[in-house]
Structure formats: C-alpha cells, structure tokens
Amino acid sequence: MKHRLYRIIKYDLRCGFVYNYKKYVIAAIFAVICCVLFSTFSEIYIDDESRTFMDHLIYFFKGAKEINLDIGTVDIPITFIGMQIIVATMVGYYPFDDIYGYGKQVFIRVEKKKNWWFSKCLWMFVTVILCYLIVYMIIFIYCVATGCSISFKYHSDLFMNMDQSYIGGISQTNMILYVFVMPLLYSLMVSSVQVMLSMIMGPIVSFLLIMIYHMAGVLILNKVFLASYTMLVRDYMSSGRDIKPTEGIVYMLIPLIVSLVVGVFIINKKEIFEK
C-alpha cells in the first residue's frame, strides 16, 4: 500500500504539472509586472541601488488597510488578490477534472479512496509552494538584474512616502513571517478548503466562494477572514489593530487540518457520475 500511495503521488505531481505549467508562467509574469510597478512607483523616492530585495518582498506582501467608511477609502491590494487568483485557478480544477475524466482510470487503481485524497492534498501543497517559490525567485532575479541590493534590510519610510503604509515597529522575525510564512500558509489553508469544497459543489462555485472570502478579508478587518494575518500593514505593532502573526498561524492551521480530514469522509462517500 505504501508503494501504491507513493506511485499515486508521483502520478499526481507529473499529471498536475502537465495540467498547470502554463499557470506557473502566468505567476512568473505577474511577479515581473509587480516588480516593474514597484520600481516605477518608488523611483522618485529611492534609487535602484538603494532599493533592496526585502523592499520588493514587502511591496508584494504588505497588503492594504481595510475599508474605512468614515473617510471613504478603499485600498485594494493588487498583489495579494492577483496571487490568490493564480493559486485558486491552479488548485481548484485539477482534482475535480481528474476524478471525472482521466483520473477515473487512476481512481479504480488506488486501492483506497483516501489514498487518492492524500495524494491530491500533497499535490496541492507542492503546487502552492512551487507557485510561491517562483514568485520569490522572479523577485530575486529582478533585483539582481536591476542592481538592487540583495539584502533583508528595508526602508519603512519608502512605503510611508509611497502610499502612507506605516510598517515601522514590526520586529525582524515578524517581518520574515509576513513575507515568507503568512501568505504561503494562508494560500495553503484556503487551497485545502477550496479543493475540499470543489469535491462537494464543483470547481466554479468553490472558486467563487473562495474569491468572496478573499475580498471580505481585504475589505473587512475581522478574525474570521484570515487574509488580515497576511498583511503586514495590519500588524498590531504597525497599525495598532489586534493582528498578530503567531495567532494567525494557529487560526490558519485549524481550517487547513479540518478540511484535509473532512475531505477523507467526502471522498469516501463520493459517487462518480459523469461531469
């Protein structure tokens, strides 16, 4: 059984890559566009040599403040939304299409239905991590190519001047969490829920529900919408809001684990008709 599971995982990684490779290219292009935008917006405040790798990462992952009805401002974090759309299109369709199409042949060969589900979960983790790695790699390459400093130092005044984003006061550890851990963990959590939902209500409805969840997190500051925990401009040290990354990690792990476990029950009860 152990070997069979290993072979299913190998199949999914290969087949999933064939299915998604164009979307990895889109993720890379998106990262380049964001880098160019940041260079353009920041050039009046800082020169290329002074701008750092960390500045780029902060621009990509800083997020935006929630909607303020008093002063009527709506700040949409394009980088956050763009990244989540790319991830959602990558993970939302393959497991569903696989079970109803090509994968039907695989499904009857997996011995146990839960093997199929575990393999899809692992594929989903690898896909999301690879997508983030591509973005980090593109930002790194862009920094090298444009002569930016490859450093984890950052210029908080730059973001204050650019769009009044105050990011001062955040510890170095939390800064690392915000640019490397929180967005990735959030995407993994949301992707697990999305894949689980797609098994019940299909990929389109689950994609739309997830997009609504992302948008709610962008517009509203509420602990139910965990997007806030990925945005360093909402951190308790920089904004005074009750958003702590360590708390966010726990909150994100709960739905992630629950959706993986619930998925086993769903797949065991799943009936395979035609699409």
Place this chain on the structure above:
Amino acid sequence: MYIEVKNVTKKIGSNTVLSGINVGMNTGKIYGLKGKNGSGKTMLMRIISGLITATEGEVVIGGKILGKDMSFPESIGLLIENPAFLPSYSGFDNLKMIASIKNIISDEEIKAVIERVGLDPEDKKKYKKYSLGMKQKLGIACAIMEKPDIIILDEPVNAVDEEGVKIIREILDELKKEDKVVILACHDKEELFYLSDEIIEIDGGIIKKQYKVDERKEEQSQQA
C-alpha cells in the same frame, strides 16, 4: 472470481434508478447488458466497479463486500462512457502513466496491448488528435492492459470501424478463454448477442429477463 449482486437498489433523490437487482456473474463468461437509454445499465456497471455505492444491497466480489472490505474491486479494467486521457500525451504515454500506479506491467506489454487493439504503439500523435474510433480503442487497451479479472466495457464498439469491431470480438474471445468476467453494454442488439454468453435485460431499473444466448438461439431455430 465470482460477482454477486445482492438485492441492489440505487436511488438518486426520489428517483429509483435500480431496484432490487440480483445477479451472479462467473468467470469465463461475457455478460451483455441490454436495455434502453436510462434503463440502469451504466449505473449497474458503475456500482460493480465501485464508482458508485448502492443505496441498498451489496456487491460481493471474490467473497469481499465492495465498499466495506475494499473501495474498488482488486482487479478491474473499465471503459465507461467516453474514454478520457491527457490530451497532450500520446496513446503510449497515457497508458504508461496510468500503468505506473499499479506498476505490474512493462513498457513492452503496454506496447503489445496497444498493437492488439489495432493502434500503433510508436505513434507519437497526441491523444487530442485521435479520431473517435482511436480514442475508443485506446480506452479498451487501458481497460485490458493489466489483465484484470473483471472487465467492464460500456459501448466498446462505439465509433469503431468494421476492422476494429472484428479485433474487439477477438479480444473478448481471448478474455473469455483467460477466465475473465466480462460485462458489456452495447446499443447494437446484434453485436450484443454476438459478443455475449448471457444477456441481462434491464428496463426501468429492474432485471426483466436473464438468459443464455445459445439457449435463446436454439429456441428461435426450433420455433422457425
């Protein structure tokens, strides 16, 4: 390998698709499911293959209860409705990928089965460029490549040319000699009678008749 379908009922919402199905299927025989569209043939095939669970009753295969002792029959090949493969891969690459899950057959065996159904194993043409008949043949190759004990074929001769039908007949004969249980459904009544040893007539989710094709032929010749 004996398949026993015991009092199987399948309901989808308020609609009863299959009702109290009782049938036994033995090795070395080809069972033809006969019935109109929506009579429940494909549903019965899906239940035997483990893709769908019966609302009531059970399917026992080789002494093991499907859905309790095992998720799927341990050795099964399947062609249900349209075969689906990776569009950007060749026929051989597609089968190789699927065969890698069980890892019990070699590349040579995959090539041999592709050749057996009348396709060229060395053909690099992508699956998306295949004709309907070629897709169907590849689906059959996929169902039989690992020499499973149970083979379920839904409309195997769909879109297949005359030469292809002849090959499929030969393959089914071979499978019978190899003591496999073959279950097939086919809209072409003559073809179904030609291919099958026993006919199971389903109408409105109920088995109306079950008879051996040879006996029926004898009866008909005596009446004539």
